[in-house]
Amino acid sequence: MAFIMAVSAAGCGNGKTSEKTIEYKSDLPDYDAKRGQLELSLNAWYSPKPTDEAFAEYKDCGFNYVFLMGNQVGSLGDPRIKSALELCDKYGIKAFVDCGSQIQNCFDYKQYNDYPAFVGFNIDEPMLYYNTVNHKQGVTEIGNYIESFENAFPNKSFLINMNPTTSLFLFPNDAEDYDAYIEGVHNALENVRTGDKWLSVDDYPIMYNGSNKTNKNYLKASWLEQLEYMARYKEVYGDVKTNMFIQAMPYTPGHEREVTEADLELQLYCCLAFNFDMISYFCYHSPSASEEFNDTDIALVDRNGIKQPLWEAAKRLNEEIRMFEHVYLQFNHWQGAYTAVGTNNSADNYDNKTLFLQRPLAENRLGELKKITSAEDVLVSLARDDGNNCAYTVVNYNETTLGKSNRVTMEFKNAHYAIIYKGGEKSIAALKDHKLELQLGVGEGAYIIPDHFSA
Secondary structure (H helix, E strand, C coil): CCEEEEEECCCCCCCCCCCCEEEEEECCCCHHHHCCCCCCEEEECCCCCCCHHHHHHHHHCCCCEEEECCCCCCCCCCHHHHHHHHHHHHHCCEEEEECCCCHHHHHHCHHHHHCCCEEEEEEECCCCCCCCCCCCCCHHHHHCCHHHHHHHCCCCEEEEEECCHHHHHHCCCCCCCHHHHHHHHHHHCCCCCCCCCEEEEECCCEEECCCCCCCCEEECCCHHHHHHHHHHHHHHHCCCEEEEEEECCCECCCECCCCCHHHHHHHHHHHHHCCCCEEEEECCECCCCCCCCCCCCCCCECCCCCECHHHHHHHHHHHHHHCCHHHHCCCCEEEEEEEECCHHHCCCCCCCHHHCCCCCCCHHHCCCEEEEEECCCEEEEEEECCCCCEEEEEECCCCHHHCCCEEEEEEECCCCEEEEEECCEEEEEECECCEEEEEECCCCEEEEEEECCCC
8 A cells, every 4th residue: 555755865874864855655565553563572581580670670671571480580389480470460571481391390380371471381402302411301202292281271382492503413312403403393392283383592692712812702603504594494384483592691601701782782683684583681680600600690680680781781772673573573474694795804715604504595586685785794684574575684793892883785676765774763765776875883783674666
């Protein structure tokens, strides 16, 4: 349906509309008509203390889901779980409850069904088969309980959070490869009839190696490949939702560095680039110091419940995404992703392994996008809505401590205008010669919808 839009006649390097506007006619859908009706799931691991103040702060930070687990709420049967569910009901937060290492542990807690906030249970990092090291059930065993789970918890989900690709080598007698692992998880959920089927994984890209004198800070080489696996299988199966955990704190081994706002933004927009339905922070409340976590490993909230500076950054970024989540969720047909080496890095010996994708989109399959060039390395993905219109997520994909801003040029085939969501603001730019110029800061992303039609 055609409608009229006020449009910037200038370029959009800063993502803001200029004062000079013109009117143009478009037959793109009115995506804003669904504002408030579609909401991205933003979640976090290690839940806050079950008090009004702590849960009000959690909601204020932009989260609408929570994993009820950790030292602040205890485990199954702990009365603090019920207190937390009551607070979730009060503040409009949906909750997964961690069921430990055995799915049958949850069957004694049908009373959780009484809380509207309760959406199901989760189990963390099972392998395909029973793990003799940590005595966790395998995915194949979990599948045997799903029908009973459905009967005990109608309309509830059972979320299996998988190991990442780099963990498979730790268990050589398990899944043959990652494809077999994901297929095993999906097969285990085959009997789910009323709840959602979730493919979930935690894998963290913010790396540190103190012994490397030149590149102590770097991005995990296989991280984009992990995101790609999840997006691809979401499209293959067609009946699953996907969740990705992002790193919001340092931890050992290999991740002992401060996480910054730019690190969070880079991870969030990369998750959007691979059409995730839920993005979960690791962690919200700081876990207790132990063999796994040091005293200095602090999350968004410290062990005394005090908000850290990164809490404010997370709130700003969550609010930014909330500005266009209803648009993003209408482009629900992921087509693929593409990475491009920046012109500043085009020497013959340049080899950025962090840009690796197993099945990148070919340059001639980028939809309305004819060509993309950038000063620094860039990630771009394509998704379509039900009307086959294109949307692109563009990310300045570079190690954030290098401080690289990026000038990106997107040349379209027919588009005369582009709708841009950047920095929490919506703007519309008139394009000269079908080209859009974007200036992206360190770790910054943008969401772009080209429009073919002229004034």
